[in-house]
Amino acid sequence: MAGFFVTFEGIDKSGKTTQAALLAEKLRKKGRDVVFTQEPGGTELGREIRHLVLGWRPRAAVVALAEMLLFAADRAQHVAEVIRPALEAGKVVISNRFVDSTTAYQGYGRGMDLGQLRAIQEVASDGLRPDLTVLIDIDVATSRERGGASDRLEAENDLFFERIREGYLALGRTDPNRIFRVEGHLSVEVVSQHIYAEVSNRLGLDNRL
Ligand code: TMP
Numbered sequence: 060m061a062g063f064f065v066t067f068e069g070i071d072k073s074g075k076t077t078q079a080a081l082l083a084e085k086l087r088k089k090g091r092d093v094v095f096t097q098e099p100g101g102t103e104l105g106r107e108i109r110h111l112v113l114g115w116r117p118r119a120a121v122v123a124l125a126e127m128l129l130f131a132a133d134r135a136q137h138v139a140e141v142i143r144p145a146l147e148a149g150k151v152v153i154s155n156r157f158v159d160s161t162t163a164y165q166g167y168g169r170g171m172d173l174g175q176l177r178a179i180q181e182v183a184s185d186g187l188r189p190d191l192t193v194l195i196d197i198d199v200a201t202s203r204e205r206g207g208a209s210d211r212l213e214a215e216n217d218l219f220f221e222r223i224r225e226g227y228l229a230l231g232r233t234d235p236n237r238i239f240r241v242e243g244h245l246s247v248e249v250v251s252q253h254i255y256a257e258v259s260n261r262l263g264l265d266n267r268l
Pocket of ligand 1: 071097098113130155160161162165
């Protein structure tokens with residue numbers, strides 16, 4: 060059985076983690092071997108990087124290039140150690156965030172050059188692309204209502220998150236076959252049904268649970 064790589068994307072508090080976990084549970088019930096992972100922090104090295112890049116230290120501003128390269132280092136390790144071996148073993152890999160997060164946050168959010176960023180990410184991800192990306196779209200006001208900032212990036216202002224959301228929507232328009240946009244303001248159950256319908260269709264699974 061061929062492996063299948065699904066990524067979840069969206070601004071903070073979009074419900075990605077909940078939905079990714081629900082999808083993993085549904086696919087396991089169908090007998091698929093699922094690896095559920097995340098970025099940053101899907102490996103031991105990655106957990107150290109996550110701490111570095113999302114923590115409140117150093118207090119001096121972290122420059123966008125350094126921030127982006129830390130996410131790239133996390134990704135290089137994650138692809139080599141976790142994602143590629145699992146796909147080669149025929150598993151379904153569900154990753155909470157992947158390259159689109161860098162394009163949206165460091166590209167659109169921080170204003171980094173998109174061409175340069177794409178070239179570096181191509182190297183970091185070893186050319187690996189998701190088979191499907193679920194983009195859970197919520198507006199920034201909803202993200203804010205769902206909770207306060209728990210890390211350095213979440214403490215950025217609303218304009219930063221507006222640019223990120225726009226970035227995700229632009230990515231969705233340029234790559235509609237890969238990126239499946241789902242309305243994140245709907246109930247957890249309904250969002251999960253939409254996602255499962257799309258994934259089961261692509262995997263040729265029975266849509267009934
Ligand atoms: P989360 O995994 O808890 O959603 O949070 C990770 C944070 O890191 C989130 O604010 C998005 C951010 N991030 C980037 O800015 N660029 C990236 O490439 C990745 C993977 C995450």
